[in-house]
Amino acid sequence: MAEELPKPEELIQIQHHSPKTDWISTPTNIRKGMYCYASNPKSVEYVGLPNAREWNPMEEDWKLPENWQEIIHQGFKERLERFRSFKVFMDICVRCGACADKCHYFIGTGDPKNMPVLRAELLRSVYRNDFTRAGRILGKLNGARPMSLDVLKEWWYYLFQCSECRRCSVFCPYGIDTAEITIMGRELLNLIGLNIDWIATPVANCYRTGNHLGIQPHAFIDMLDFFVDDIEEVTGVRVEPQFNKKGADILFITPSGDVFADPGTYTCMGYMMLFHYLQEKYGFDITWSTYASEGGNFGFFTSHETMKRLNSKMYAEAKRLGVKWILGGECGHMWRVINQYMDTMNGPADFLEEPVSPITGTKFENAKSTKMVHITEFTADLIKHGKLDLDPSRNDHLKVTYHDSCNTSRGMGIFDEPRYVIQNVCNHFYEMPANTIRENTFCCGSGAGLNAGEDMELRLTGGLPRANAVKYVHEKHGVNMLACICAIDRAALPPLMDYWVPEVNVTGVHELVANALNLAGQNDRTIDLRHEDLPGIEGESEEEADE
Amino acid sequence: MGKGLKRLIEDKKNQIIKTWFDASVQTYAPDTAEFLKGQKDPFANPVGNTTINGLTFLLDQLLKDFDRKTLATYLDPIIRIRAVQNFTPSQATEFIISLKQVLRNTLKKELQEIQLAHELSAFESKIDQLCLLAFDIYMECREKIYEIGANETRNRIFRAFERAGLVADTAVYQPKVEKTRT
Numbered sequence: 001m002a003e004e005l006p007k008p009e010e011l012i013q014i015q016h017h018s019p020k021t022d023w024i025s026t027p028t029n030i031r032k033g034m035y036c037y038a039s040n041p042k043s044v045e046y047v048g049l050p051n052a053r054e055w056n057p058m059e060e061d062w063k064l065p066e067n068w069q070e071i072i073h074q075g076f077k078e079r080l081e082r083f084r085s086f087k088v089f090m091d092i093c094v095r096c097g098a099c100a101d102k103c104h105y106f107i108g109t110g111d112p113k114n115m116p117v118l119r120a121e122l123l124r125s126v127y128r129n130d131f132t133r134a135g136r137i138l139g140k141l142n143g144a145r146p147m148s149l150d151v152l153k154e155w156w157y158y159l160f161q162c163s164e165c166r167r168c169s170v171f172c173p174y175g176i177d178t179a180e181i182t183i184m185g186r187e188l189l190n191l192i193g194l195n196i197d198w199i200a201t202p203v204a205n206c207y208r209t210g211n212h213l214g215i216q217p218h219a220f221i222d223m224l225d226f227f228v229d230d231i232e233e234v235t236g237v238r239v240e241p242q243f244n245k246k247g248a249d250i251l252f253i254t255p256s257g258d259v260f261a262d263p264g265t266y267t268c269m270g271y272m273m274l275f276h277y278l279q280e281k282y283g284f285d286i287t288w289s290t291y292a293s294e295g296g297n298f299g300f301f302t303s304h305e306t307m308k309r310l311n312s313k314m315y316a317e318a319k320r321l322g323v324k325w326i327l328g329g330e331c332g333h334m335w336r337v338i339n340q341y342m343d344t345m346n347g348p349a350d351f352l353e354e355p356v357s358p359i360t361g362t363k364f365e366n367a368k369s370t371k372m373v374h375i376t377e378f379t380a381d382l383i384k385h386g387k388l389d390l391d392p393s394r395n396d397h398l399k400v401t402y403h404d405s406c407n408t409s410r411g412m413g414i415f416d417e418p419r420y421v422i423q424n425v426c427n428h429f430y431e432m433p434a435n436t437i438r439e440n441t442f443c444c445g446s447g448a449g450l451n452a453g454e455d456m457e458l459r460l461t462g463g464l465p466r467a468n469a470v471k472y473v474h475e476k477h478g479v480n481m482l483a484c485i486c487a488i489d490r491a492a493l494p495p496l497m498d499y500w501v502p503e504v505n506v507t508g509v510h511e512l513v514a515n516a517l518n519l520a521g522q523n524d525r526t527i528d529l530r531h532e533d534l535p536g537i538e539g540e541s542e543e544e545a546d547e
Numbered sequence: 548m549g550k551g552l553k554r555l556i557e558d559k560k561n562q563i564i565k566t567w568f569d570a571s572v573q574t575y576a577p578d579t580a581e582f583l584k585g586q587k588d589p590f591a592n593p594v595g596n597t598t599i600n601g602l603t604f605l606l607d608q609l610l611k612d613f614d615r616k617t618l619a620t621y622l623d624p625i626i627r628i629r630a631v632q633n634f635t636p637s638q639a640t641e642f643i644i645s646l647k648q649v650l651r652n653t654l655k656k657e658l659q660e661i662q663l664a665h666e667l668s669a670f671e672s673k674i675d676q677l678c679l680l681a682f683d684i685y686m687e688c689r690e691k692i693y694e695i696g697a698n699e700t701r702n703r704i705f706r707a708f709e710r711a712g713l714v715a716d717t718a719v720y721q722p723k724v725e726k727t728r729t
Binding site (some may be wrong): 005006026029031034100101106107108109110111113115262433435436453454456457458461464465468469472483495498499500 | 575576578579582588589590591592593594595627628631632633635636637655681688691692695696698700702703710
């Protein structure tokens, strides 16, 4: 902040209005707190991406290859030919403005270049110049401009201020998916080595070791063993997860954030308790893998090829273990990749069986081709068939609301299953306002690889519309718990709440399930998975418990 | 404050609030200002709605006694937003001082009376105090942002040490992050 403080003589010249220049003439000012650090060259090199070197966005020289303009132009051309949607999205926007005020980053930052239409114009302006006759002849009159270093820097700054959440696409009368434009833009930037480290290093780790943090198989087991002890302390029951079991019925894959980052760890314990319950009662046979130990796919934020490589290891592991199908945990973009891209990328997964719940016999027809079922669908089905012994009163101290994660809601249409599960394991559930949930949900502000520490202002402004709706239900209904089904959400929402609505905590849905789930041989269950006393269960009179 | 100025402000309250709000949103880019003024849904436009609600209350409250605590309740949400946006500290708080200009312009004729000029001077001192209060809140917010970042980093490093088996007793050493509104 210190270097941004104006001098006294500047202070007396109060300017009441922002400069009235159009967007194309407004220079980009790269501001601390709004961008993520450049990628570590070792990570870039490891996955064979181009131009690995140390560079700093705040320095003048970004150490680009000499022919970078040619690389971008050629890359643009190839993608226009390869992806028809990209070509159509470049051509058909009429700049009606329907998307303009729908982006959480625009609403929160107030920066017009975060209007989805303008973010897309960053690319379109160069497209018009390089690939259309009208643009070449009319130039700026046609909204065209040649690629330059300033334009490139503007691309980089604003394409990494988009979480690819697709809220804008819901409102576009032409169905333009601006997230796809960001995806293409980032792919082009990767051709000349302009990625961020919060994406590049998880990608390298995931490719090499199997998960974002680079946790090796033995450490992965250590962590789950630690949860086994914790669960025993809380419930008195010792669960026994299976690892890398060949011939198991089902393979379970979840984001590694659930294994290594609070409060996701409590959700992870939730899965373990649920699987134990099902194993004891119904002989459920599920295995964890220490090799496919990551559901998240940061390749999605890098390039189609990188996404494909990271996605393939999940299916390779399913093949190696010889399971029937895959059950997936509470993750965001893992599901978008599975639902939107996997089938034509690595699929169809013909070597697996069409998923059928071994307990209820329900066929998950929506997963016919990908062979991967979302855990909230699986659990909702169990509850619907009365297969779980639940005591929702253990969640009575919680007033819960539900944040639809962008990827599972807009990316695959999961709206009701998580709500159904929550309402069966909690007695107090309150919805946020209609224009902030389901397909209209507001992003957490940290998706698509933007969940770093150094871009905190971007995250807090981007998350403002979500936090604002949480604040509303907190003030109106006393909501104190925000549930979600995404590991990025579980990492991003706690700091967001801490700044905007500090009275609200964050949980995964299966943490709530596990706290309500009765296990055979359990103790009095006086504490929850966070080791916090459950009000009214111990040492309090019945009267107090009623309150 | 004498009743003369108070009554005058109350009579023209709507106009004053509107002009003050307009001046406040002019600190954003022109397209953004239009959006902040035009979109009335509080969930589609949290910045505009928080600002207009806050300004309305602040003016009401300034006409009463200067109660720091109550004023802070309504000033906090506006400053909390501006503290994370692309503003310098002075830009983030400048909108409060702009109320002076708004009053002088709106009540131009009436303020020619000498008695009212004295009252205006007293009222403007209150605006100055409000601006100082805004600086306090602004700094609290900035400190909070750094605290959140520091906590994230600390927890990440702590967990890494823990996984590496370098932490002997988690029950004793695990840092508990306090969640407090500063």
